Amino acid sequence: MTFRLAPSLLSADFSRLDREIAEVESGGADLLHLDVMDGHFVPNLTFGPPVIAALASSTALPLDAHLMVTNADPLLSPLAAAGVARVAVHVEACPHLHRTLSTIRDLGMAPGVALNPSTPISLLEEILESVDFVLVMSVNPGFGGQRFIPHTLSKIVRLRALADRDVLDISVDGGVDTDTIGPLVQAGATTLVAGSSVFGRTDRRAALSELRASGAEGPGLQGETI
Numbered sequence: 001m002t003f004r005l006a007p008s009l010l011s012a013d014f015s016r017l018d019r020e021i022a023e024v025e026s027g028g029a030d031l032l033h034l035d036v037m038d039g040h041f042v043p044n045l046t047f048g049p050p051v052i053a054a055l056a057s058s059t060a061l062p063l064d065a066h067l068m069v070t071n072a073d074p075l076l077s078p079l080a081a082a083g084v085a086r087v088a089v090h091v092e093a094c095p096h097l098h099r100t101l102s103t104i105r106d107l108g109m110a111p112g113v114a115l116n117p118s119t120p121i122s123l124l125e126e127i128l129e130s131v132d133f134v135l136v137m138s139v140n141p142g143f144g145g146q147r148f149i150p151h152t153l154s155k156i157v158r159l160r161a162l163a164d165r166d167v168l169d170i171s172v173d174g175g176v177d178t179d180t181i182g183p184l185v186q187a188g189a190t191t192l193v194a195g196s197s198v199f200g201r202t203d204r205r206a207a208l209s210e211l212r213a214s215g216a217e218g219p220g221l222q223g224e225t226i
Contacts, residue, residue, distance in 0.1 A: 004031060007208070089104075090113070
């Protein structure tokens with residue numbers, strides 16, 4: 001299965017973001033993943049539309065925003081103006097999910113919905129036709145460098161079956177490395193968000209190449225069943 005790699009800036013060196021972005025762009029990244037945090041939905045704070053607009057001017061990579069925020073709606077227009085290509089909002093945080101997703105699409109961005117590890121995919125049954133992608137969290141959101149939660153593999157398999165359409169992009173964020181990417185791709189993931197496994201390496205091109213090769217090779221995680 002074809003898949004894309006989206007390095008997550010959450011694990012980058014914030015003091016040299018322009019150089020960090022240039023290195024992963026030249027190293028073969030397909031998207032640039034942006035974790036927007038508000039200190040309420042998750043404990044941490046990161047960056048917002050003004051910083052994202054500045055980043056957009058320094059890269060040709062599509063910007064993939066993951067809104068880990070309690071109130072996503074006020075951010076949507078500024079993110080569109082900043083040049084974001086697609087936005088994932090959390091089903092756990094959006095009381096009027098259909099309206100929020102419709103607004104994202106109306107603003108010219110691809111709408112997506114994110115699920116925490118303990119959130120069942122059954123919550124997507126009435127909204128799945130309104131999204132371009134689903135972001136499956138394979139760690140609890142809010143912090144980089146966490147260990148992969150194995151049961152999310154079966155969740156991806158069930159989501160792929162529920163979607164019943166190959167056009168749905170299933171994105172996975174959390175613990176993606178050379179050991180986990182093979183099983184994730186086999187399970188049906190098509191976009192893999194990688195943070196510390198890319199930005200934790202000095203040679204970002206080599207890191208991305210190794211991830212791509214491991215994803216193409218298939219299963220790792222000995223003993224895990226999907």
